Amino acid sequence: MNAPQTPHALHFMPSEGFRARSKAVVENPFLRQSFRGAMDFLMSKRAAQFPDAEELESLRTLGERIRQYNLAKLPDLLVQLETNLTRNGIQVHWAETPDEANAIILGICQKHSAKLMVKGKSMVSEEIELNHAAEAAGIGALESDMGEYIVQLAHEKPSHIIMPAIHKTKQEIAQLFADNVPGVDYTDNVDALIQIGRNVLRQKFLEADIGLSGVNFAVAETGTLCLVENEGNGRMCTTAPPVHIAITGIEKIVEKLEHVPPLLSLLTRSATGQNISTYFNMISSPRKPGEKDGPGEVHLVLLDNGRSQAYADEQLRKTLQCIRCGACMNHCPVYTRIGGHAYGTTYPGPIGKIISPHMLGLEATATMATASSLCGACGEVCPVKIPIPELLMRLREESFSEPHANPAMRGQGAGYSRLMTSIWRGWAAVYRSPALYGAVTWLGSRFGWLMPSKQGAWTSVRVPLKPAPKRLRDMLRERG
Amino acid sequence: MSSPKPETPRPSDVYFFATCVVDQFFPGAGMDAITLLEREGIRVHFPEEQTCCGQPAYTSGFPDQARKVATLQLTLFPNDWPVVVPSGSCAGMMKHHYPTLFAADPVRKAQAEALSVRIYEFTDFLVNVLNFKPEDSGSDCTVVLHTSCSARREMGVHLTGRKLLGDLGKVTVAQQDHESECCGFGGTFSVKQPEISGAMVEDKVKALKATGAERVVSADCGCLMNILGHAAWKDKQEGRATPSLPGEHIATFLLRRTAQ
Numbered sequence: 161m162n163a164p165q166t167p168h169a170l171h172f173m174p175s176e177g178f179r180a181r182s183k184a185v186v187e188n189p190f191l192r193q194s195f196r197g198a199m200d201f202l203m204s205k206r207a208a209q210f211p212d213a214e215e216l217e218s219l220r221t222l223g224e225r226i227r228q229y230n231l232a233k234l235p236d237l238l239v240q241l242e243t244n245l246t247r248n249g250i251q252v253h254w255a256e257t258p259d260e261a262n263a264i265i266l267g268i269c270q271k272h273s274a275k276l277m278v279k280g281k282s283m284v285s286e287e288i289e290l291n292h293a294a295e296a297a298g299i300g301a302l303e304s305d306m307g308e309y310i311v312q313l314a315h316e317k318p319s320h321i322i323m324p325a326i327h328k329t330k331q332e333i334a335q336l337f338a339d340n341v342p343g344v345d346y347t348d349n350v351d352a353l354i355q356i357g358r359n360v361l362r363q364k365f366l367e368a369d370i371g372l373s374g375v376n377f378a379v380a381e382t383g384t385l386c387l388v389e390n391e392g393n394g395r396m397c398t399t400a401p402p403v404h405i406a407i408t409g410i411e412k413i414v415e416k417l418e419h420v421p422p423l424l425s426l427l428t429r430s431a432t433g434q435n436i437s438t439y440f441n442m443i444s445s446p447r448k449p450g451e452k453d454g455p456g457e458v459h460l461v462l463l464d465n466g467r468s469q470a471y472a473d474e475q476l477r478k479t480l481q482c483i484r485c486g487a488c489m490n491h492c493p494v495y496t497r498i499g500g501h502a503y504g505t506t507y508p509g510p511i512g513k514i515i516s517p518h519m520l521g522l523e524a525t526a527t528m529a530t531a532s533s534l535c536g537a538c539g540e541v542c543p544v545k546i547p548i549p550e551l552l553m554r555l556r557e558e559s560f561s562e563p564h565a566n567p568a569m570r571g572q573g574a575g576y577s578r579l580m581t582s583i584w585r586g587w588a589a590v591y592r593s594p595a596l597y598g599a600v601t602w603l604g605s606r607f608g609w610l611m612p613s614k615q616g617a618w619t620s621v622r623v624p625l626k627p628a629p630k631r632l633r634d635m636l637r638e639r640g
Numbered sequence: 641m642s643s644p645k646p647e648t649p650r651p652s653d654v655y656f657f658a659t660c661v662v663d664q665f666f667p668g669a670g671m672d673a674i675t676l677l678e679r680e681g682i683r684v685h686f687p688e689e690q691t692c693c694g695q696p697a698y699t700s701g702f703p704d705q706a707r708k709v710a711t712l713q714l715t716l717f718p719n720d721w722p723v724v725v726p727s728g729s730c731a732g733m734m735k736h737h738y739p740t741l742f743a744a745d746p747v748r749k750a751q752a753e754a755l756s757v758r759i760y761e762f763t764d765f766l767v768n769v770l771n772f773k774p775e776d777s778g779s780d781c782t783v784v785l786h787t788s789c790s791a792r793r794e795m796g797v798h799l800t801g802r803k804l805l806g807d808l809g810k811v812t813v814a815q816q817d818h819e820s821e822c823c824g825f826g827g828t829f830s831v832k833q834p835e836i837s838g839a840m841v842e843d844k845v846k847a848l849k850a851t852g853a854e855r856v857v858s859a860d861c862g863c864l865m866n867i868l869g870h871a872a873w874k875d876k877q878e879g880r881a882t883p884s885l886p887g888e889h890i891a892t893f894l895l896r897r898t899a900q
Contacts, residue, residue: 179835186839493822497839531833533826533840534699536793556701584697588705591660592712594689601664617834621841622869623876625665632658632667636674636686 171289172520174504175527181502182531191327195499198326202490205433206541223426224545226419227481234471237380237413238462244383248445250458258288261463265290265372265405266297268459272403274299274369278361280387280394281305282374283321283484284407284463287506287519290372302368304361304393306354313340319500321507322431322486327499361393371397371455375408376483377423378460380415385460387441388427390434395441404455406443410462411471411480423483426543431485466518466570473568475554479514481544486511488538488548494531503528510538514551522559522571529555598633605631648722648769653683655723657713659730659861660692662889666861669889673726673762676895680770684724687716695733698741700828707741714738714751722769723755726762726891727860728791735759736794761791763800763859763890776808778897784814784853785890786844786867788860789822801859801890808897814851818843825866841870849885856887864889 185191210216230237242252255261261284269277277299279285291312294301303312307324311317313336318324325333334348337356344356365371373394377386385406387394398404414420428434447454470476489495489509500508505516505525513532517525529552538548560580563573590596608627615624630638654677662670674684693713698706713734717723725731738752766772785801792798798820805813824830824840831837845867848856858864864887871885 179833182833183835186835192839493824493840494833494836497836527832529701530829531836533789533822533824533829533837535789535822535826537789537820537822540793553699553701556699557703558701560701581702584700584702584705588697588702588708591691591694591709594691594712597691601660604664617831618869619873620834621838621873622866623872625865625869627664628667630667632663632670633686633688635667635671639671 171292172505172516172524174516174520174525176504176524178502178504178527178531181504182498185498185502191499192497194329195327195496198323199490199496202323202433202486206430206487206490207433209429209433209435219422219426220543220545222422223483223543224481226414226423227483227544230414230419231411231471231477231480233415234411234413237415238410240380240415241378241383241413244380245385245460246383248383250383250385250443250445250460253459253461254464255461256464258463258465261288261407261461261465262290262293264461265407266293266299268403268405268457269294269297269299269370272369274403276300276302276364276368277370277372278302278304278364278368278397278401279308280371280373280389280397281308281324282372282407283318283506284374284409285372286318287465288407288463290407301372302361302364304364304391304397305389306357306391306393309357309361310336313337317501317506319508320486320489321484321509321511327501361396365393365396365400368397368401369403371399371401371404373398373404373406375406375412375460376427377420378408378413379417379420380413382417383444384417385443386420386424387443388424388437388439389441390432390438392439395439398441398443399454402455403457403459404443404446405459405461407461407463410464410467411482423544427483427485430487430541430543466520469569470515470518476518476551476568478546479518479551481546482511482515483544484511485543487541487543491537491541493533493535493537510548510552511546514546514548514555517555517558517569517571522555522569522574524571526559526571526575529559601627601631605629605634650770651682651722653685653719653721654765655717655719655721656684656686657690657693657717657723657725657730657734658686659725659727661730661861661865662726663690665865666889669726669861669891672889672895673724673891676766676772676891676898677724677770680772682770685721690716693730693733694741695730695737696827698733698737699826703741710734710738710741710752711748714742714748714755717755717758721758722760722765723758724760724762724765726889727862728761728788728795728797729860729862731759731761732790732794761795761797761800761859763791763804764795764797766894767800767803772804774804774807774894774898776810776897777899778808778810780810780812781855782812782814782851782853783893784816784848784851784856786816786823786848786856786858786860786863787820788858788863791859792820801857804890804894805857808894811897814853816851817847819847823863823867825862827862830866837866838870841866845871845874845885854886855893856885857890857893858887859890861889 291301310325319327338346376388446458495509534549559575604627658670694706694710742748742752823844824837
């Protein structure tokens with residue numbers, strides 16, 4: 161598995177305009193309040209699921225070990241998974257890039273002369289911009305998860321990996337439905353809105369030629385695809401249409417069925433604060449002879465898209481432990497301030513900052529890692545203990561260091577600046593030398609009043625920094 | 641990961657690593673911390689060659705520069721005494737990141753590991769090593785405590801500051817909204833992403849003020865620089881002559897409350 165060579169022309173714009181987009185959100189008091197309320201709700205739901213700190217800690221340790229165990233065996237497990245899926249009658253496809261994944265999926269659609277694909281929630285399908293590719297090929301792609309459906313109606317992208325429409329108010333959703341669903345009058349009654357969505361989608365499940373879904377865990381020893389969901393739409397997508405295509409990243413594998421329950425428990429409790437999701441689907445084959453329902457064909461597309469680059473580095477590999485619960489977003493003070501769209505990537509928030517550079521290259525994502533105070537809230541709640549702050553520091557180093565041969569990441573050195581490097585070199589020259597440090601800080605303390613009243617971004621919301629007239633060392637000397 | 645070791649014997653001597661922020665911007669906090677330790681009968685040694693733990697470069701993605709600066713600090717504490725640091729953030733750097741920073745250098749890595757076990761955050765040292773029980777000599781007052789993210793999540797010493805304040809009979813500690821949330825400082829984050837950092841500190845100052853506490857205390861001067869800097873800026877914007885949210889290092893507050 162090689163690192164992807166050519167950047168794919170996807171519609172992501174992470175670095176470009178990140179500051180402008182985040183500024184627009186933080187200056188909007190309504191959005192600020194709305195995100196804060198939503199994240200507070202999700203944090204309290206999770207906290208209620210883990211009243212016992214020791215139990216949580218031991219479960220997180222177990223989750224971390226299961227993920228690390230399976231990642232250590234990943235190449236073998238992929239082969240085992242393919243063998244067992246194939247034996248079960250599920251067709252396996254390998255895609256290195258989003259383009260390849262789209263071509264495989266659209267190829268299957270075209271083979272069946274498909275006109276409509278109905279989709280369960282899948283972030284990997286967002287990652288490859290499948291809807292866009294399907295539309296270009298003349299195939300309708302309809303999102304059936306309520307949040308995704310809302311986002312699709314609004315021609316937007318998900319702003320959260322678990323709650324795609326968390327940025328929308330019920331009034332906005334009511335207006336969207338009134339404007340877009342034929343024969344529907346404006347109502348902001350949530351139950352009524354859900355019924356409207358259900359009625360539209362129910363018909364589409366019956367019409368669809370293809371059902372598409374993601375995968376939460378792929379079990380190598382049994383050749384089973386596990387799917388976690390709450391609305392039942394995932395089960396509809398994977399059973400009603402004649403063909404089911406599942407897509408997932410290559411890292412979502414576990415060797416044994418017994419690895420699933422702890423991860424499932426961590427996932428639902430961390431994500432939505434549920435003991436378990438309403439539905440948990442285990443798909444092990446297409447319809448068998450004599451069975452009355454289920455798709456006649458089941459496919460799995462395994463996508464790399466930069467994951468093998470992360471895999472190749474011992475530290476960066478930890479990124480792939482992720483089970484996509486979104487708890488890092490819910491607890492992130494930065495995500496809470498700016499919401500998901502500001503990031504400009506499929507995966508926003510802390511996990512987005514550490515995984516997107518592998519997918520899109522550091523050229524496009526070099527500044528993302530700087531959007532963190534390294535407060536550690538993400539690492540503290542991560543159910544599989546990904547050391548997110550440590551990885552953010554590593555990404556900063558990869559971005560800002562001088563470009564060199566054989567880098568661990570595509571786009572290494574993309575954020576390199578001679579000036580910034582010189583500044584840090586100068587800083588180190590002063591702070592590694594007691595004499596220079598003494599001289600510089602002495603000058604600072606004597607001439608602190610000369611400090612400018614404007615100190616760049618610092619003074620945009622703070623008074624200027626001014627060294628004290630006497631340093632601690634001066635006070636100690638005077639005291640004797 | 642928390643450093644408290646109740647069995648740690650009471651030392652006769654300690655080193656004091658002031659941190660560059662305390663040395664240059666909050667020297668009073670450093671003096672007060674030293675005075676408190678001395679009042680407890682401890683001899684406090686301040687190696688004059690000390691500069692900075694190296695964290696600014698380390699967290700900004702410049703580990704080589706951080707390593708150069710950290711190498712100097714490694715040599716400054718030759719005796720087997722505890723090293724007391726009046727900052728959870730800098731203590732976290734020396735305790736938890738030095739061994740990683742020097743992972744490729746066997747000699748310095750061993751030095752870093754030997755130093756790591758001797759690093760104590762100031763409030764942790766007072767509570768868990770000295771068993772310090774402050775006698776409150778002040779009058780009734782309400783304060784609010786801000787704990788740094790490093791103290792909370794890296795050093796695991798978020799309860800010791802609260803305990804010290806709780807032991808002061810006439811001090812009420814107010815509880816702020818979203819207490820465990822970051823103040824938005826994050827070193828260079830505050831200038832690289834000023835809008836987000838600005839929103840975070842704005843919310844933090846609002847939450848602290850909403851408690852009605854007369855002052856904020858913290859064991860980390862980086863956070864104080866950010867929080868007090870924003871509070872003072874807001875006062876200026878809104879034409880207030882007296883600070884609406886004064887604040888100080890917990891050492892200063894403790895020393896004043898326990899003046900004999």
